[in-house]
Amino acid sequence: MVRNDGHGLVFILSPPRSGSTLLGAMLANHPQALCPPEPWLLLPLGALRSPDSEIIAAYDHGLAGAAWNDSVPDQLFDQAVRAFALAAYNSWLREAHREVFVDKTPRYYHVLPWLERLFPKAFKVRLLRNPLDVVSSCKQTWNLTIDEIVGDVTSPHSFDTTISFALLSAYFASGTPYQYQLRYEDLVRDPASQIAKLCRFIGLPPVKSLHRYGTNRVLMKAYKDAQMGDKKILEHEEPHTHSINCWEKILTTGEIKQTLFTLGRAVFVRDGYADVLAEAAGRAGLDASEIPEAGRLDQIFDHYRAYSKNRLPSTTGGARTLIERDNLLLRDRLTESEADRAARLVVIQQQGQRIAELEGEVHRWLQEIKQLSTKLTETGQQTATEISALQSERSRLSNELEQQRAAIDAHTQEIQTQRAAFEQEKAGLLTRLDKTRNDLAAAEADRGRLSAEIERYSGELDRARTAFEESQRSNETLTRELQTAHARLDTQARALDSAVTSLEEARARLKEYQLHLLAIEQHWLFRFLKPRGLWPK
Numbered sequence: 001m002v003r004n005d006g007h008g009l010v011f012i013l014s015p016p017r018s019g020s021t022l023l024g025a026m027l028a029n030h031p032q033a034l035c036p037p038e039p040w041l042l043l044p045l046g047a048l049r050s051p052d053s054e055i056i057a058a059y060d061h062g063l064a065g066a067a068w069n070d071s072v073p074d075q076l077f078d079q080a081v082r083a084f085a086l087a088a089y090n091s092w093l094r095e096a097h098r099e100v101f102v103d104k105t106p107r108y109y110h111v112l113p114w115l116e117r118l119f120p121k122a123f124k125v126r127l128l129r130n131p132l133d134v135v136s137s138c139k140q141t142w143n144l145t146i147d148e149i150v151g152d153v154t155s156p157h158s159f160d161t162t163i164s165f166a167l168l169s170a171y172f173a174s175g176t177p178y179q180y181q182l183r184y185e186d187l188v189r190d191p192a193s194q195i196a197k198l199c200r201f202i203g204l205p206p207v208k209s210l211h212r213y214g215t216n217r218v219l220m221k222a223y224k225d226a227q228m229g230d231k232k233i234l235e236h237e238e239p240h241t242h243s244i245n246c247w248e249k250i251l252t253t254g255e256i257k258q259t260l261f262t263l264g265r266a267v268f269v270r271d272g273y274a275d276v277l278a279e280a281a282g283r284a285g286l287d288a289s290e291i292p293e294a295g296r297l298d299q300i301f302d303h304y305r306a307y308s309k310n311r312l313p314s315t316t317g318g319a320r321t322l323i324e325r326d327n328l329l330l331r332d333r334l335t336e337s338e339a340d341r342a343a344r345l346v347v348i349q350q351q352g353q354r355i356a357e358l359e360g361e362v363h364r365w366l367q368e369i370k371q372l373s374t375k376l377t378e379t380g381q382q383t384a385t386e387i388s389a390l391q392s393e394r395s396r397l398s399n400e401l402e403q404q405r406a407a408i409d410a411h412t413q414e415i416q417t418q419r420a421a422f423e424q425e426k427a428g429l430l431t432r433l434d435k436t437r438n439d440l441a442a443a444e445a446d447r448g449r450l451s452a453e454i455e456r457y458s459g460e461l462d463r464a465r466t467a468f469e470e471s472q473r474s475n476e477t478l479t480r481e482l483q484t485a486h487a488r489l490d491t492q493a494r495a496l497d498s499a500v501t502s503l504e505e506a507r508a509r510l511k512e513y514q515l516h517l518l519a520i521e522q523h524w525l526f527r528f529l530k531p532r533g534l535w536p537k
Contacts, residue, residue, distance in 0.1 A: 002089040002101055004082065006119025006178075009089065010202055012104040013112070013171075014127040015164040017137035019184040021230040022239060023127055024104035025213040025223065026195050030204055034093055035102035036222075037229025041088055042103070042118070045081050046111035082118050100204060109164045112171040123202045126172050128271050129184035132247035132280055135161050135259050139250060141232075146255045150262040151300045162300045165267045183272070188239040212238045247280070257284040264295025457528045464524055471517055478506055 002008040010027070012035075014020045021037065028035035072080075089101045108115060115124070138144055138161055151158035172179050180201050187194045191211035199206060214220060214237025224234055251259070260280060265288060268277035281288045482503055 001093060001099065002086055003121075004086065006122030008100055009119055009122035010100060010102045011108060011115060011119075011122055011124045012102060012127060013108050013124055013168060014106075014129070015109065015134055015168070016106040016160045017134050017141060018127050018129040019187065020104050020106070020127050021233050022184075023125070023182070023187065024102060025219065025233050026191065026210050026239075027102050027198075028219055029210045029213045029216050030100075030199065030207055032098055032204055033100045033102055034096045034098040035104055036092070037226040038105055039088075039103055040105050040228065041085055042081065042115065043105055043107060043111060045084070046114050048077075078114075078118060085118070100202065107160065107164075109167045109171075112167060116171075121178060124172075124179050125198065125202075126168055126179070126181045127184055127187070128181060130245070130247070130273050130276050131161070131165060131263055131267055131271070132251065132256070132259060132276060133184075133243065133245065135255075136247040136250040137243070139255075140246075141230075146251075146258055150258055151296070151303060152258075154303050158300065159304050162262060163297060163304055165263065165271065166297055166301075169267075169270050185244055188241050188244065191239040214238060248283075253284055256280050257286065260284060260286070260291050260295070262296045262300070264292050264297060266293050267295070267297075457524075460524060461528070464520060468517055468521070471513060475510060478510060482506070 010033075012020045012023055024035040024037070027033050089103075093099065093101055115122070135146075135149055138149055138157065139146065142157065144157055145153070147153040148155050148157055149161050151162050172181060180198065182194060182198060192209075195210045196206055199210070209215070213233075220234060223229055224231070247256070260277070265277060268274055277291070278288050281291060
């Protein structure tokens with residue numbers, strides 16, 4: 001709910017045609033915020049106390065304001081308006097089951113200090129936009145002339161696109177904790193991030209896809225059924241960048257120059273659009289330094305302060321009658337019309353002289369055009385011959401191209417056939433490769449098994465060799481004993497027969513042992529070589 005100090009209330013402040021309806025729709029898509037298209041709640045009330053605000057009404061608004069000033073003190077007026085606004089805001093919030101009210105009303109720039117006084121803790125969100133795009137949108141949407149937009153012909157619209165920039169900049173220069181500034185260009189380029197930052201500033205919890213306001217059918221129906229508000233919001237479901245720099249297509253060079261000299265450099269530089277100023281000045285054939293700092297805004301401010309008085313005069317002794325007021329208005333308009341007619345007459349005379357000069361130039365151009373036409377006729381005949389030759393060449397090239405296409409198609413078919421054969425052969429090779437891998441795996445297993453058997457047989461052979469070596473050593477011992485026996489024969493004749501007999505017996509045993517050893521060796525060699533096919537047949 002909105003409190004007396006403005007807590008729970010958000011004002012969107014900008015000139016008309018700055019994208020405030022877009023920003024309001026995105027905030028209205030939040031489940032805790034309510035933003036009707038255009039409430040217009042405080043502006044008519046504030047205008048009752050402000051002598052500078054322009055109000056066009058079926059009754060004498062100027063006299064009504066004078067009566068209020070005479071009878072209602074400022075403090076009482078503010079209290080009454082605050083109570084009325086709180087009752088309206090909170091009634092809308094209760095009905096919609098929302099917590100934060102967003103007041104998006106165009107032309108609040110007329111009553112900025114009064115809004116601050118009424119609701120000091122309400123959030124004030126300024127939406128900035130390139131001033132040239134604002135002017136372009138006003139021209140295109142409302143079908144206004146550039147003279148009315150920049151104040152050469154004064155109307156309430158003139159202030160929307162001139163002094164509004166200065167008033168908003170001056171107000172937001174104070175930089176209070178409740179002020180927030182956002183660029184239209186940033187909003188449409190990165191809507192999700194920008195709306196999330198704004199929600200954090202005003203205390204709304206984060207909600208995804210707020211920028212996709214068009215998917216909220218209830219919200220869009222409310223905007224469609226409302227009498228107020230920009231109906232272009234219904235054409236899209238989310239922000240787009242199509243309207244950035246629209247001035248480049250909508251404004252003529254003269255209109256750009258007229259706008260720059262009215263607004264001045266400061267409006268662009270102060271709001272961060274110095275680059276736009278430089279580009280627009282270049283398009284208008286100007287240097288940015290040639291544009292006055294404040295433009296014609298001082299003059300527009302004078303028109304602004306005097307406009308309401310000039311339209312709704314009153315006398316010291318009381319209100320004029322409607323007839324007297326209309327007569328004064330007609331007289332003022334007649335005076336302005338006469339001055340304007342004289343000025344226009346001078347312009348017409350100057351334009352007449354210029355037209356005469358242009359007629360001479362046109363006559364000269366016609367002569368040149370005739371000469372060019374003759375040359376073009378001659379050139380046309382030559383060109384026709386060249387075109388005929390080119391067409392023949394084109395036909396020949398087309399035939400060659402068709403032949404090449406047929407050859408390419410045949411070659412492509414052949415490549416596809418070869419590719420199919422290659423794929424088939426590749427599949428066969430892969431199958432054979434898998435079989436070879438399996439055979440290799442089996443061979444590796446056999447090799448391991450054979451290696452184990454060879455190691456086992458090698459051990460047995462080593463043991464047999466050791467036994468053979470021991471038998472050789474034993475034989476050597478017997479030989480030494482035989483020698484000893486022969487020596488004894490020389491000295492012991494009687495023991496010769498016995499020794500010979502013993503020797504023969506020993507030799508027999510040795511031979512037996514050698515044969516036994518040879519049999520063992522052949523047995524082991526047979527067991528080792530036969531399974532491998534190495535044993536001789």
